[in-house]
Amino acid sequence: MELGSQIRRYRSERGMSQDDLAGRIFVSRQTISNWENDRTYPDVQNLLLLSDLFDVTIDQLIKGDLDTMKQAFDKDVRSMKILNMILYGLAAAIFIVDGLTLYGVAVAKREWPWPLSLMGLLALLVLLGMIIGLEENIKRRNDIRTYREIKAFLAGEEVDRSDRGHAPSLRKRLLLLLLVMVVCAVAGYALAALLW
Template sequence: MEIGKQIKKYRMQMGFSQEELSEKIFVSRQTISNWENNKNYPDMKSLLLLSDLFSVSLDILVKGDLEEMKEKVKSEDISRFKHEGNIFAVLLLLTIVLPVPLMKLMGNIGLVISGVVAIITIYYSIRVEKYKKSFNIQTYREILAFTEGESLDDTKKNQEYGKRPYQKFLLAIGSALITIIVAVIMSYIFL
């Protein structure tokens, strides 16, 4: 983080010791030392007081840190998206494979269990779609780029945008075919 360097730079320019600065913004000298050594980060109130005291805007005071914070948020979003996507994939597989065996082995209880798994799968599919919508990613290439922390250039974005309707149609047809094939195989095995 750059905030420690910024605080020290502006403190030195104004000729304040750490003790003097701490008195002006109502924190301990140790707190100033911790900020300058990047052991912790000032709270919003302290940042506002520092900004006012140094006569600089907040974005100048925290320059460099904003990009690092954005990257951290982006990496957290990527890991959440991957996690939710993995859960959805497993649940989708279970939704396709489990109904016939559960119904055959457990009767109506198996059917209820399959229904519960299907409902949970729908819940996770909605969560994944919300992530995709909030980051404007739809196609496989866009998803891959997002999960790798990259973005597509404008030409590739336009190409992928043109593919979106076709990919959704093909995914729906493919999912239906896979479900039918699995159901036929399962019914053949268990009947």
């Protein structure tokens, strides 16, 4: 990325230290260092402050970085889509296989194998938790909170953050996930009953 070198160049041209620049745009010196070394990227508010302070347009400040940002954005979109496919496919596969296995063991032994069913459920919850955690990291990195924002992000469209008052709570999302898990478990059990 070129923004780091642009910030360093404009700061040096004006004879400012990292501390001076940090004080003028209300961030830490470490933040300026991270920007200049391309470890992090300034948010929109800081880009506006930098362009104002250096008396340049934002286009001049971030020239060359737009393609890099688009590639990073596209990579995150692809990752999110892949994680969604894995999440739902894995949930369905585990419930169907677990349902068939449990049904077979139950028919053979004439009793329900609770330890086996609990192990399958625990494995599913661990895998789902890991995938959901990866998705949440992508959403946090791209400042995505509502379903509409996720939908726009996955479609590669501009994300409108103006109306965030209706974001589903964590409780609602967990209840929805639980509902999906129950439906998949019933479907797996029904399929096992039909095949047996």
